[in-house]
Amino acid sequence: MLNGYAGTVLRIELTGGRVEKQPLPEKLAEEFIGGRGFVAKMLFDELPQGADPLGPENLFVMASGPLSGHFLPASGKTHFGCKSPASGGYGDSNMGGHFGPAFKYAGYDMLVLTGRAPVPSLLVIEDDRVEIRPAAGYWGMGSITAEAKLKKELGEDFQILTIGPAGENGVVFACITHDFGRQAGRVGIGAVLGSKNIKAIAVKGTGDIPASDVQGLFEEGKKAYTAVRAKPGFTGWxxxxxxxxxxxxxxxxxxxxxxxxxxxxxxxxxxxxxxxxxxxxxxxxxxxxxxxxxxxxxxxxxxxxxxxxxxxxxxxxxxxxxxxxxxxxxxxxxxxxxxxxxxxxxxxxxxxxxxxxxxxxxxxxxxxxxxxxxxxxxxxxxxxxxxxxxxxxxxxxxxxxxxxxxxxxxxxxxxxxxIQVKGLEWSGYECRNAPGMMLAYMTSDIGAHHARAWVLGHDLAGTAANVHELIASSGGGEKLPKSAPQGRAQYVVDSQHTRPLFDLLGICRLQYMELGFEPEHYERLFEKATGRRMSWTELLGVSERVWQLTRSISAREIPGFGRAFDYPPERFMTEPIPDGPNEGHCVTREEVDILLDEYYAIRGWDENGIPTAETLTRFGLADVAGSMDGWACHSGGAAS
Amino acid sequence: MRLTAIPERCSGCTACRLACALANYGRVNPALAALTIRGRFPAPGTYEIALCDQCGACAEACPVDAIAEEDGVYRVDEDACIACFECVEACPHGVMFAHPTLDAPIKCTLCEACVEICPRDALALVDA
Structure with a gap:
């Protein structure tokens, strides 16, 4: 038994309707923690190279983490992964709500879907019972309407995720919706579920999650809630x-x-x-x-x-x-x-x-x-x-x-x-005078997304303050001087390890990022849940390993992948901002190259942005290094 | 004292349910909780909280008198309980439950774990 985890991987081969349950491998939990780590490892190991993202050979992976479903602040995150139809490379997206914990109480840490159901279908999971049902009457329905109908049909105590018409029709930015408004929004994960002919997944779990020290975890959890409540952002943010x-x-x-x-x-x-x-x-x-x-x-x-x-x-x-x-x-x-x-x-x-x-x-x-x-x-x-x-x-x-x-x-x-990088549209932060954040978008492993690193406080206010402190500050409004590109890469790299670590643990990062909740709490909670003693720094090391792996998956899958795929859109390099605090600023191509050179050096990647065999081996990824010769990045380039 | 709910403060996080299960059974399993939170979505967008107000209907329904009141709290005597679960049927608030791993019904013990943890102060103890 693996403490902290539910202990089982649920695999469904949809073409033939075969359901298989396997014990969660101990080595996987040890080396990749959970959530995004499980997703990445599964994709590297089992995705057929060159798979069509919307074809039956792509994998749809869903995984919670060792802290998901436990008694601690915001333990409701679930992670999804696939080869992205938006980028053609590594893709993942996560959502909050209640689905991941329910899936874990049903007994599972990870779901792996392969193949394609012969007809539009629903997956209904109630503890041990796993059923593939025809989705008659649901296909074509809106996401929220479908969830409401399923709740009526199955019962209020089911947690449900759905796709809408966009997911059915292969829109490369189709999302998954849950709990009437929570989404796993990015990388086209909804299109991948739709390509598998799955309209919805419903789950009800009534079982236990084992923990190394249940009473200790309860006490630490209570302390954590008390600590969150004491933060100024609790009532302010x-x-x-x-x-x-x-x-x-x-x-x-x-x-x-x-x-x-x-x-x-x-x-x-x-x-x-x-x-x-x-x-x-x-x-x-x-x-x-x-x-x-x-x-x-x-x-x-x-x-x-x-x-x-x-x-x-x-x-x-x-x-x-x-x-x-x-x-x-x-x-x-x-x-x-x-x-x-x-x-x-x-x-x-x-x-x-x-x-x-x-x-x-x-x-x-x-x-x-x-x-x-x-x-x-x-x-x-x-x-x-x-x-x-x-x-x-x-x-x-x-x-x-x-x-x-x-x-x-x-x-x-x-x-x-x-406005995109790697085929993924840019999220909500304009960065022509925020070179660190620009670099964060350029090098985010799924494309232009802020979830991997967020460093606008460093860039525009010269501070590592949490979000609530930034909001509460009176800074900004005045004309800002041009920001230099040098010296940005390290804090971007650090943020790229910290934020995704929450995606490994299966919990929300906002208490930490927005309110300044101390990471030491997570060390104790992780130990009480899993029985493993790991420092925050050691946990960050796993996050870094996963970062090397996700970059490698894109290098393996995308023809010509490399530096050209890390550039921001032309507008950001040639059109100065016309008004506002950053009027007149943009990041030139030369400055972009400085950002990338400094970043690749810290990462241990070559000048084309490909991890070296030595780097991969250093992070315990010798098997990944051993596969490098066959990667698509070495073949003819596609447009970035 | 008895439990009361202020549902307009609830945000549906259900930490109360997990705290209830941990305090009473020492298990990470909210299916063992003695209160429920129901989100009414997509409309009207509100939460309903069902909880035990120690009304005693369970004790009245029990054919073997295994549920008795002490200091305002109705408790199940697990040794006397014959697991007929007539109390679960009789509970007017729908907050007594059977669980396949338990020989006796789940019932609120007024332990206050839910009140203590609710980050929204949506649960409170008031004079009976």
């Missing part, structure tokens, strides 16, 4: 949740606006956290065991109708709000609901919509191509584009491929304002 950072982000000129045309928007008070509390909120909505619920559930009333919606959280405010120039929080909430119901990631969808509208403004995509007029600041335009995308109708068939592929096919200069 929680009420607005992630949306509370909106004003600070605008003050320091990092607010993506008008398809990243600028980084400052005077309408930010109309779409910030206070606006949510004022105009939308019904209740705080927390994930499993979370003392600081960032979820704000409410009712958005607009000219297009009234909808219940969880959010918008900050990323949605930035990408569907300012970036599409929706300047009314109810309208952002409405667009958020439409994206959720259709099953598209609000981050990528916001970037795709804003790119399409800019193309229309510039005459690159005309009325005939677009199917109608589309405008920034127009909710109906955004809703139209989202629906076209999810159903791959008209222009939606192009846009469903994401901005990298769409701009490559469209040409006429549209590639320069396709």
């Amino acid at each position: 929680t009420p607005e949740g992630t949306a509370g950072i909106t004003d600070w982000i605008n003050r320091v000129g990092a607010f993506p606006t008008r398809n990243f045309g600028t980084s400052y928007w005077e309408k930010h008070p109309d779409i910030n956290g206070a606006a949510i509390l004022r105009e939308l909120k019904i209740t705080d909505k927390g994930c499993y065991c979370c003392p600081t619920p960032c979820g704000k559930y409410g009712l958005a009333k607009t000219g297009l109708g009234d909808v219940y919606v969880e959010g918008p959280e900050f990323e949605t405010i930035a990408l569907l709000g300012s970036n599409c120039m929706l300047g009314d929080i109810a309208e952002v909430g409405y667009a958020n609901y439409v994206a959720d119901e259709l099953g598209v990631d609000t981050i990528s969808a916001g970037v795709v919509c804003s790119w399409a509208i800019e193309c229309y403004e510039k005459g690159i995509l005309d009325d005939a191509a677009m199917g109608r007029e589309v405008r920034f600041g127009d909710l109906a335009s955004v809703v139209y584009l989202l629906e076209q995308i999810a159903h791959r109708s008209g222009i939606g068939d192009l846009l469903a491929q994401g901005v990298r592929a769409a701009s490559q096919q469209t040409g006429r200069g549209s590639e320069s304002f396709a």
Whole structure:
């Protein structure tokens, strides 16, 4: 028995409907901890090289971590992984809610789906019982509608994840939705589940999770809750949740606006956290065991109708709000609901919509191509584009491929304002004067996502303060000097180990990142749960091992992969920000190269950004090093 | 004293349920909890908390008098219990449960673990 873990891997080969249960390998737990670590190791070991991301040979992996489902703050995270249809390389995404703990109480740490179900299906898991049922009546349904119907059919005590039409139709930024508003949003994980003909997974668990010292864990957990409650951010940050950072982000000129045309928007008070509390909120909505619920559930009333919606959280405010120039929080909430119901990631969808509208403004995509007029600041335009995308109708068939592929096919200069890295659309932070954060996006292993590293405090305020302290500070607003690229890489690397460590443990990072909850608590909680004594530094070492592995998976899978895939979009290197605190600034290509050179050196990668055999061996990945000769990165290059 | 809920403060984290199971059974398993949280989504977007108010309906239903009140708390005498679970059926709040690993029903002991842990102060002890 492995303490901390449920102890079983559930494998389902969908083509033949074969269900297999295996003991969780001890060595896997020891070397890769859980969550994202399990996902990465599974993909490296079992994904057939060169697999079509939307083909039956791709893997859909879901894993919780050793702390998931235990009595400690915010133990509700679940991790998903696949070969990404957005990037063609390593992909993972995680979500909060209650699904991961329920899956663990049912007895499982990891789910591995292979093949493709012969007909649209549902997976229903109730403790030992695993059933593949026809999804008749569910296919084609919206994510939230399907969840509500399944709850009625199966019972309120099932935890359910679903995909929407976008996932069924292979939209490369289709997401997974759970608990009426929690998403595993990124890398097209919803499309991969859809490609397996799985509409939903429902789970109910009534079993125990073993722990090395149950009573000790209970006591440490209570101490941890008390410590979180004592943080100023407990009462200062929680009420607005992630949306509370909106004003600070605008003050320091990092607010993506008008398809990243600028980084400052005077309408930010109309779409910030206070606006949510004022105009939308019904209740705080927390994930499993979370003392600081960032979820704000409410009712958005607009000219297009009234909808219940969880959010918008900050990323949605930035990408569907300012970036599409929706300047009314109810309208952002409405667009958020439409994206959720259709099953598209609000981050990528916001970037795709804003790119399409800019193309229309510039005459690159005309009325005939677009199917109608589309405008920034127009909710109906955004809703139209989202629906076209999810159903791959008209222009939606192009846009469903994401901005990298769409701009490559469209040409006429549209590639320069396709805001993505590695095929994944950029999330909610403008970085033309934030070189560390720019580097974080450039080198994030899944593409342009902030979850791997977030260093805007370092870049723009010269501080490692937690988010609540940044929000509470009076800094920003004034004109900021140009930031130099030198000396950024180390704090980016450090952040790339810290934040993803939470994804290994299967818990939320926000108590630590936003409130400053001390990591020493996690050392004790990890020991009480698993019986293993590991320092925070040692745990970070595992996070670094996983980082080397995920980079290697992309190098193995993507033809020509390397440095060219780490560059930001042309707009960021050639168009200075036109207004706001960072007016006149951009990061030049030469500066980008300085960032990458310093970063690769710290990482132990060659000048093309490929891990060396020596580096991989140093991190206990000799088997990975041994496979390098056959990697696709050595073959002819595809466009980055 | 008795337990009471302020559902508009609840955020549905269910830490109370896990605390309940740990305090009463020493097991990491919220299926052993003696209170429930139900999220009403997608509409109207609220939470319902069901908990034991020590009303005694379980004791009345018990055919072998295995549930008795002491200092305002109804407790199950596990040695006397015949596991008929008629009390579970009789509970007007739906907060007594059977579990395949237990020989007796799950019932609130007014231990306060749920009140202590609730980060939202959505549970409280009040005078009976």
